[in-house]
Amino acid sequence: MTTLTALCTLVAVGILLIILIYIAMQGIGSLSFRFLVDSPRPVGEGGGIGNAIAGTLVLLGLSAAIGLPFGIAVGVYLSEFGEGKFGSLVRFLTDTLTGIPSIVTGVFVYTIVVVPLKHFSALAGGIALALIMIPIVARTTEEMIRLVPQSLREGALALGAPQWRTTLGVVIPAAASGIATGAMLAIARISGETAPLLFTAFGSRFFSYYLDQPVASLTVQIYNYAISPYDEWHAQAWAATLVLMTLILSINIIVRIFTRKRF
Amino acid sequence: MDQPIGGRRSPLNVNWKHLLSPTGNTGDAVFRGLLFISALLMVLIVGAMILALAAKSMPSIRQFGFHFLTSSEWNPVKNEFGALPFIYGTIVSSLIALVISVPLSLGIAIFLVEQAPRQLARPVTFLIELLAAIPSVVYGLWGIFVLAPFLRIHVEPPLQHWLGWLPLFKGPITGIGLLTGGIILAIMVTPIISAVVRDVLAAVPGSQREAALALGATKWETTRVVLVNGAPGIAGAVILGLGRAIGETMAVTMVIGNRAHISASLFESSYTIASVIANEFTEATQDLYLSALVELGLILFLVTFVVNAIARVLVWNVTRKMSGVGNA
Numbered sequence: 001m002t003t004l005t006a007l008c009t010l011v012a013v014g015i016l017l018i019i020l021i022y023i024a025m026q027g028i029g030s031l032s033f034r035f036l037v038d039s040p041r042p043v044g045e046g047g048g049i050g051n052a053i054a055g056t057l058v059l060l061g062l063s064a065a066i067g068l069p070f071g072i073a074v075g076v077y078l079s080e081f082g083e084g085k086f087g088s089l090v091r092f093l094t095d096t097l098t099g100i101p102s103i104v105t106g107v108f109v110y111t112i113v114v115v116p117l118k119h120f121s122a123l124a125g126g127i128a129l130a131l132i133m134i135p136i137v138a139r140t141t142e143e144m145i146r147l148v149p150q151s152l153r154e155g156a157l158a159l160g161a162p163q164w165r166t167t168l169g170v171v172i173p174a175a176a177s178g179i180a181t182g183a184m185l186a187i188a189r190i191s192g193e194t195a196p197l198l199f200t201a202f203g204s205r206f207f208s209y210y211l212d213q214p215v216a217s218l219t220v221q222i223y224n225y226a227i228s229p230y231d232e233w234h235a236q237a238w239a240a241t242l243v244l245m246t247l248i249l250s251i252n253i254i255v256r257i258f259t260r261k262r263f
Numbered sequence: 264m265d266q267p268i269g270g271r272r273s274p275l276n277v278n279w280k281h282l283l284s285p286t287g288n289t290g291d292a293v294f295r296g297l298l299f300i301s302a303l304l305m306v307l308i309v310g311a312m313i314l315a316l317a318a319k320s321m322p323s324i325r326q327f328g329f330h331f332l333t334s335s336e337w338n339p340v341k342n343e344f345g346a347l348p349f350i351y352g353t354i355v356s357s358l359i360a361l362v363i364s365v366p367l368s369l370g371i372a373i374f375l376v377e378q379a380p381r382q383l384a385r386p387v388t389f390l391i392e393l394l395a396a397i398p399s400v401v402y403g404l405w406g407i408f409v410l411a412p413f414l415r416i417h418v419e420p421p422l423q424h425w426l427g428w429l430p431l432f433k434g435p436i437t438g439i440g441l442l443t444g445g446i447i448l449a450i451m452v453t454p455i456i457s458a459v460v461r462d463v464l465a466a467v468p469g470s471q472r473e474a475a476l477a478l479g480a481t482k483w484e485t486t487r488v489v490l491v492n493g494a495p496g497i498a499g500a501v502i503l504g505l506g507r508a509i510g511e512t513m514a515v516t517m518v519i520g521n522r523a524h525i526s527a528s529l530f531e532s533s534y535t536i537a538s539v540i541a542n543e544f545t546e547a548t549q550d551l552y553l554s555a556l557v558e559l560g561l562i563l564f565l566v567t568f569v570v571n572a573i574a575r576v577l578v579w580n581v582t583r584k585m586s587g588v589g590n591a
Contacts, residue, residue: 073302099507252393
């Protein structure tokens with residue numbers, strides 16, 4: 001029986017390694033400094049993913065600026081004041097929101113942001129990603145703050161600190177590294193999202209830093225190149241994937257190294 | 264700090280601060296108010312999602328009613344929209360995914376919780392979690408260029424040769440279709456299902472294992488006791504995986520073939536609810552077409568919402584009850 005279960009585990013780990021090694025082998029060939037800073041060109045003329053990297057950073061910054069404070073606030077509410085019925089409702093909705101397909105989030109943001117503004121925009125993409133991020137950040141924040149010993153709160157309150165100073169000055173700093181871990185994992189997660197960007201940020205073949213204009217992203221560019229009929233673009237899709245996976249894997253490994261110390 | 268000390272609060276000094284915070288401190292009231300507003304916004308977002316999707320899909324709902332779910336005609340040129348092929352494609356690809364990933368995930372979870380030594384279990388757990396960190400579009404890329412050709416050359420011909428008498432394995436061999444979509448989904452939901460099953464198994468109290476072992480049960484019989492104890496939670500994990508499979512978009516779009524038709528063959532191309540939205544949303548210029556696509560989004564939202572709610576309740580019940588028993 002152990003053989004069978006070990007085999008299951010081996011299959012899963014094997015698939016992971018096959019995928020990662022294949023990406024590295026395929027991607028490394030087209031990777032160069034020029035590729036990382038150039039914008040896309042017509043087939044046969046090379047071109048790169050500089051605009052997509054810049055666009056992804058814009059989108060991540062935007063969604064982190066909206067999603068992190070919001071998500072952390074919800075998490076703090078749930079852990080400090082979320083015992084009642086309303087708290088349970090919020091917790092339940094937050095949990096179910098994490099399971100809502102990201103494409104639905106895209107459709108929702110299309111109807112409330114893209115339609116009124118009348119065109120695709122970086123802002124819409126950032127909002128869509130923030131909506132995916134908020135429930136993840138909220139739940140990890142709540143869990144991390146719950147790990148803070150009650151005695152710490154009581155100590156601060158006993159010294160005469162009001163509740164808000166206890167929470168902001170004692171409880172949150174004590175849970176800060178955990179909250180940061182959750183935030184980084186959430187950023188890793190949304191940096192790989194494609195579906196919610198298709199009809200919000202849309203994509204672009206140029207460098208663009210205007211929030212009301214469509215913006216490129218690594219994932220959408222990978223998708224467009226992957227389904228194109230050109231071998232050269234396929235090669236570029238693999239190279240872009242290598243860049244994206246390097247970003248995501250480094251975040252995951254850094255988080256892993258930091259959390260190993262504490263648990 | 265001119266507030267009365269707790270206990271001396273009279274109905275006279277109940278003001279807005281006390282309504283917001285029992286301590287009556289201004290800072291507390293503001294702080295708690297702000298946090299409450301964020302939490303309230305969370306509820307409003309879910310409400311706004313339902314309302315916005317419902318409002319935008321009204322033209323389609325009015326035009327087609329329930330017929331939308333039962334018609335298999337999807338023809339933007341003739342303004343005829345029926346979702347049956349997408350519902351079929353979504354259900355079949357998700358079922359293929361579960362058939363493959365549930366036994367696999369159970370095996371992984373049992374191995375990591377019950378059998379593997381800790382030094383091995385920890386890094387392997389991390390590796391399997393990494394599978395969940397790979398973006399959907401990357402699975403899609405890998406699916407197009409690695410998995411699909413592999414299936415076309417090494418898997419589908421023998422399947423057709425030996426099991427070709429089943430309608431499931433008839434039809435042209437292209438490597439693109441329901442089977443490939445289902446397999447990609449299986450790889451993607453395995454880390455999710457196995458992670459939840461792992462939590463569930465770990466929550467089964469050690470006393471259950473000790474009792475079984477003390478009665479002379481073998482290691483495998485003990486594991487069965489643990490599995491039976493965690494059964495509702497395992498069911499929850501499977502349903503959670505189902506929810507993910509239903510809503511997964513990019514990877515499936517890239518390998519399923521994107522053709523709106525219903526066929527018993529797993530080799531034929533198909534279409535899922537999520538992939539038709541991803542593929543056709545930006546092409547939809549007429550209002551009714553767009554509305555039909557948004558209605559598909561609404562259906563997807565409602566189905567995954569219910570599926571996730573059921574899964575959460577099942578998993579919560581097991582992990583909470585069990586850890587309660589364990590502490591007692």
